[in-house]
Amino acid sequence: MGARSGREYLAGLSRPRALWVGDDKVTDIASHPAFAGAADTLARIFDLQHQARDICLMPDPETGEPINVSHMIPRSLADLERRHACLQAVAEFTVGLMGRTPDYMNVTFAGFAGRADEWAINGNERGAANLVAYQKALARNDLSLTHTIVHPTIDKAKGDVPEPGNEVALHKVADTAHGIVVRGARILATLAPFADEIAVYPAVPLLEGTDPYALSFCVPMDTPGLKFLCRDSCATAPNRFDHPLSGRFDEQDAFVIFDDVEVPRDRVFINANLVAYNTVMATGWYPNIMQQTMIRAQTKLEFAYGLASRMAEAINDYSPATRQMLGEIWTYAEFARAAIHSAEVEAFDYGNGVWFPNGGPLAALRAALPTWFPRVNEIITLIGSHNLLAAPTQAQLADPKLRPHIDKYLRGAGEMKSEERARLFRLAWDFVGSALASRNELYERFYLASGARNYQLANALAPKGRAGRLVDRILGEQPKAADLAADLERRKINLPKEIRR
Structure with a gap:
């Protein structure tokens, strides 16, 4: 299929989903007053990739069909520069007011797929393979993807991650012949009304003994059991004079309930694997x-x-x-x-x-x-x-x-x-x-x-070597040659896993 047009994108939004805003259970995203302006804006962004195809499109490495550059797995500085131009074109279209345009998740999953070796640790080879296959499907079908990664806050004194037995946080409850069943809630799914699918992946590291909460997967927005409760709409009538921003850039945010949702086996990237969950977000x-x-x-x-x-x-x-x-x-x-x-x-x-x-x-x-x-x-x-x-x-x-x-x-x-x-x-x-x-x-x-x-x-990220050596110099201690050589690498900063979010 390759890169979609705005018309094709809007047609995809016609699939029913259990989504509420205000007093309404919404049946038609593209025409509802709370969503029509932003839906039109997202459709124009899908059209933009064709209008600026030299900047925004590239051939799929395997099929040759046109896909958005944000799906690229960068393998050089030149790739990053090319991706920059595409990302900037989208950002300028919304003057930076929509933070979760589809290129956000495109870039995210391209990074995940590029470092699939990290996802394959601790016996998670199948999950890593599923992720790589999904990233290709995401690009080739040009899906709009949202995500939800934060556990709901019920009692702040208990911390940001669930303890064993927590029934509110999203967790696995069963295996089936076709996949797994998950139950619980997560926040927030920005862009939820305008997405084709939703992703779950790690945020902060989990505690020992909380394996059922260590999950990552993607499912379509119309999957049975998924429920979306949108915040009050900030959208106004589409009058570019009176409301030049509110009429078209309200990307929405939704609380997500997983009411015994079955996730197909080939859509599961981490299946109650605590080591993989606590590792995959550590660097890239x-x-x-x-x-x-x-x-x-x-x-x-x-x-x-x-x-x-x-x-x-x-x-x-x-x-x-x-x-x-x-x-x-x-x-x-x-x-x-x-x-x-x-x-x-x-x-x-x-x-x-x-x-x-x-x-x-x-x-x-x-x-x-x-x-x-x-x-x-x-x-x-x-x-x-x-x-x-x-x-x-x-x-x-x-x-x-x-x-x-x-x-x-x-x-x-x-x-x-x-x-x-x-x-x-x-x-x-x-x-x-x-x-x-x-x-x-x-x-x-x-x-x-x-x-x-x-x-x-x-x-925690900041390299301490050179700063410490400058202090040592004034205190009269002489730097070692090996320490000075290490300064050449000081700016290459990875994210320590214990503080990655």
């Missing part, structure tokens, strides 16, 4: 997927800088305070760009002939973003001030009795017309003040764990 997952997430984040930061600059221009605000805040946003965007570039040019072979970016710069960026994005929103709010609440609607501008007053009292500085100013400040409000804006800020704070946890992770 993190630096691989961070390329996608950080390109998306950098794009959003650059969009925010452009938006804030345009707002200052609209009201002719070039005060020192505003110039300082604009420079602050630009600095975040430039640090993000530099970190991604550094990680890519310092890429190396992580094993099995697979190349991923260097994890160090991405770990630092990952730790900073949960602080940067809320600050960016604050800056845009400060620059916009009351103007964010004084932007007429498209209908008000179209009212012949109101329009002369709006043109007189709500025009921009210089030659900026009232309609241009209104459009700009409505965009800014949708970015920082709407329901979608609040959801997106929460997403940026926690989608890759909290800033505090990521700073702890960054400290």
Whole structure:
């Protein structure tokens, strides 16, 4: 089949699924008011890969059919550079506001398949083979895949992972002639209404004696027993003037219930194998997927800088305070760009002939973003001030009795017309003040764990050799030649398994 069109993607969404939003059990994703705008956006992203086929498509290594570049298993720096261009094209289409476009899971499973040797440990050869076969099917059928990897929080004092006997967390309850039966819940499945299938794979390491919880698999969204409870919708009517972001970029998030779901044997990647579960995410997952997430984040930061600059221009605000805040946003965007570039040019072979970016710069960026994005929103709010609440609607501008007053009292500085100013400040409000804006800020704070946890992770990752030797130099201790040589490898950072999430 190969790369799908938007029309083909929407046809795939017509398969029924047990999914609720608000008071509705949804029967038609593409037409429901909560989902229609984002469904259309995702369809346009599927079309985008054909419109930018030189950037976004490549021949399948085995069949020759066109597949998205995000399915590539990178084996060189050139492969990573090519993938960067594809990921950036998708990120620019949504200006970084949709964090879980299908390329996220495409990159994830390409990384898993590339390091299938890690998945094959402790007698899990069949699971690893299933994963490799699934990744090929994912690419060749151009599926939209979501995932759910976090255990629900019932009692925070009991920790983030289930203890033996926990009935809430997802766990295996039986073997069948055709596969396994799983029961329990996980959070959150971002993109759930717009996905063809859902993936379960490891997050934080599990405790000894919790083998039934050590699972990884993929199943279609219409699998019997799957239930999805969506959060309140942030979507608005598809009016590009009044709601330029909320009308098309609400990717949704869903709580997932597995009510005795049977998973076919060939879709099981880890079957109650605690050693495999606690190992497979230890090295390649993190630096691989961070390329996608950080390109998306950098794009959003650059969009925010452009938006804030345009707002200052609209009201002719070039005060020192505003110039300082604009420079602050630009600095975040430039640090993000530099970190991604550094990680890519310092890429190396992580094993099995697979190349991923260097994890160090991405770990630092990952730790900073949960602080940067809320600050960016604050800056845009400060620059916009009351103007964010004084932007007429498209209908008000179209009212012949109101329009002369709006043109007189709500025009921009210089030659900026009232309609241009209104459009700009409505965009800014949708970015920082709407329901979608609040959801997106929460997403940026926690989608890759909290800033505090990521700073702890960054400290654990940080090479200590050169830093310690600089201290030793002042204390009078002479560095050894072997220690100096080791500095050459200091930037090649893998993720220690005990703190990988």
